[in-house]
Amino acid sequence: MAREADLSPVQAFLQERLGEGVLEVHRFRGDATVLVQPDRLLEALSAVKEDPWRFEMLTDLTAWDRYPTEPRFEVVYHLLSLSRRERLRLKTRVPSSDPVLPTAIPLFAGANWFEREVWDLFGIRFAGHPDLTRILLPDDWEGHPLRRDYPLTEEPVEFRGYTPKVPSQTIPHVPPHRREDP
Amino acid sequence: MIQRETLTINMGPQHPSTHGVLRLVLELEGEVVVSCRPVIGYLHTGIEKEMEHRTYHQNITLVDRIEYLSSYHEEFAYCLAVEKLLGIEVPKRAQYIRVILAELNRISSHLVWLGTSALDLNVTSLLMYCFRDREEILELSEMVSGQRMMPGYFRIGGVQQDLPEEFFPRVRRFLDEFPRRLDEYEVLLTDNLVWRQRNEGVAVLRREDALRYGVTGPVLRASGVPYDVRKAFPYSSYEDFEFDIPVGEHGDAYDRYRVRMEEMRQARRIVLQALDRLPDGPVLVEDRKVALPPRRELVRSMEAVIHQFKLVSEGIHPPKGEVYAAVESPRGEKGYYLVSDGSNRPVRVRVRSPSFSNLQALPVMVQGGMLADVVVAIASIDIVLGDVDR
Numbered sequence: 213m214a215r216e217a218d219l220s221p222v223q224a225f226l227q228e229r230l231g232e233g234v235l236e237v238h239r240f241r242g243d244a245t246v247l248v249q250p251d252r253l254l255e256a257l258s259a260v261k262e263d264p265w266r267f268e269m270l271t272d273l274t275a276w277d278r279y280p281t282e283p284r285f286e287v288v289y290h291l292l293s294l295s296r297r298e299r300l301r302l303k304t305r306v307p308s309s310d311p312v313l314p315t316a317i318p319l320f321a322g323a324n325w326f327e328r329e330v331w332d333l334f335g336i337r338f339a340g341h342p343d344l345t346r347i348l349l350p351d352d353w354e355g356h357p358l359r360r361d362y363p364l365t366e367e368p369v370e371f372r373g374y375t376p377k378v379p380s381q382t383i384p385h386v387p388p389h390r391r392e393d394p
Numbered sequence: 395m396i397q398r399e400t401l402t403i404n405m406g407p408q409h410p411s412t413h414g415v416l417r418l419v420l421e422l423e424g425e426v427v428v429s430c431r432p433v434i435g436y437l438h439t440g441i442e443k444e445m446e447h448r449t450y451h452q453n454i455t456l457v458d459r460i461e462y463l464s465s466y467h468e469e470f471a472y473c474l475a476v477e478k479l480l481g482i483e484v485p486k487r488a489q490y491i492r493v494i495l496a497e498l499n500r501i502s503s504h505l506v507w508l509g510t511s512a513l514d515l516n517v518t519s520l521l522m523y524c525f526r527d528r529e530e531i532l533e534l535s536e537m538v539s540g541q542r543m544m545p546g547y548f549r550i551g552g553v554q555q556d557l558p559e560e561f562f563p564r565v566r567r568f569l570d571e572f573p574r575r576l577d578e579y580e581v582l583l584t585d586n587l588v589w590r591q592r593n594e595g596v597a598v599l600r601r602e603d604a605l606r607y608g609v610t611g612p613v614l615r616a617s618g619v620p621y622d623v624r625k626a627f628p629y630s631s632y633e634d635f636e637f638d639i640p641v642g643e644h645g646d647a648y649d650r651y652r653v654r655m656e657e658m659r660q661a662r663r664i665v666l667q668a669l670d671r672l673p674d675g676p677v678l679v680e681d682r683k684v685a686l687p688p689r690r691e692l693v694r695s696m697e698a699v700i701h702q703f704k705l706v707s708e709g710i711h712p713p714k715g716e717v718y719a720a721v722e723s724p725r726g727e728k729g730y731y732l733v734s735d736g737s738n739r740p741v742r743v744r745v746r747s748p749s750f751s752n753l754q755a756l757p758v759m760v761q762g763g764m765l766a767d768v769v770v771a772i773a774s775i776d777i778v779l780g781d782v783d784r
Contacts, residue, residue: 360741
């Protein structure tokens, strides 16, 4: 990964403040990213929300599946500082055995729906969330579709004379000859 | 003995004023809203999942369908994200063309909002006028891309083809005529007693609440926060143009109306500047590993045929990494977060949709207000359910 050597001031601040809690820091294409340990996440979020950084807006909260690597899920917080006109990406990783994170609602009220969406589509729980229910999918849906081991399949259609095609399996994401062994 | 009871009613998902398939569970005490719980997901199509299984170029067709009223912004944000991942610079002419189309699209999207939100308050004639003007923009879009909606016109590294000759007189004629028409609509609404009484002081969102909920776009600006992605993080040469960011004071539905009306005028200003200063040059990057070779080369050059074949069958291979790119769509900050592992398909495409965050602030706006004002609140945040549910 191409990395730009110079860190932004807020990255340096987090490194100093959290010490061991910061696992990785990088800037790729100018995006400042800090990977923190899950138990230090709230501390990091509230530290950058205060003066002088004032990352007071949570623009986005999402996750992605690093299957089959462990810890499997990476949860991503995109923060925005209006006064500094700066963005910051805070990330943390949770294992598939026990995917739980503390909720960020006390800090950012807008995290409510985002966390419900991450629960719905990835199955990551947020401890302390007042109403952690499915938001986009029906309540009786089984599984969490944005996990990479959840296949992309065809929906059954109830028309007469319709012969279903073979359900498409998950298209292998990286062709074998391109796969790098971790 | 007098009993005080609350009544729970269900509004939507099939309701004319929810602007799509939105369901609200409202708890009422008389006519006063005690609590409001939006229920969404009726239009969820799993586009994010689908995109993980397509190549970067194929996804342009999918992103068009997310927010169907402003497809150009959708393509814009997605292409910017992929270009950022690739680390390429788009030719200046293509950047200007993108700005022209995006701003025209902003006008057309705001016109739909104006017409439908006026319709909600029984100003039925305005809808026809707004759709008449929007029709002009849709025809311009057809002229440029062949499509009225969901154009699929932007490419990774530029745009599909140059603007046609006949586009320029037509767009100028529209832009000359447009301010007069906008004035007419303002005469109908701005100082209309009924319009003011139904909008002023209704669905108030205070500045602090707007920030807490991550609200963006005209709703945030009406609450007094001058945040616009075009100014804060200029992209695609927006720093070349002069335009103002209208900001409200009270954060009520009336301020949102004023902000959007002014935004249409500012969008016209940007288009005129971009048309005047439109630079010459290519509209797509020359890098054959990213963009398709022009048609005329295919009959003469073997390399062009190979590149064409590789790009169509396999697609591009961006480097490993993650990026976030955002544009200012008519509804707010539209962002794409891409994660790439170096293969020809993205590992994760996250669509940060402004309507999702804006809708989340709806309960704050309607609590303590009247039931009839819920309709005004929904109209004033201008949600597109395709964008909320993705």
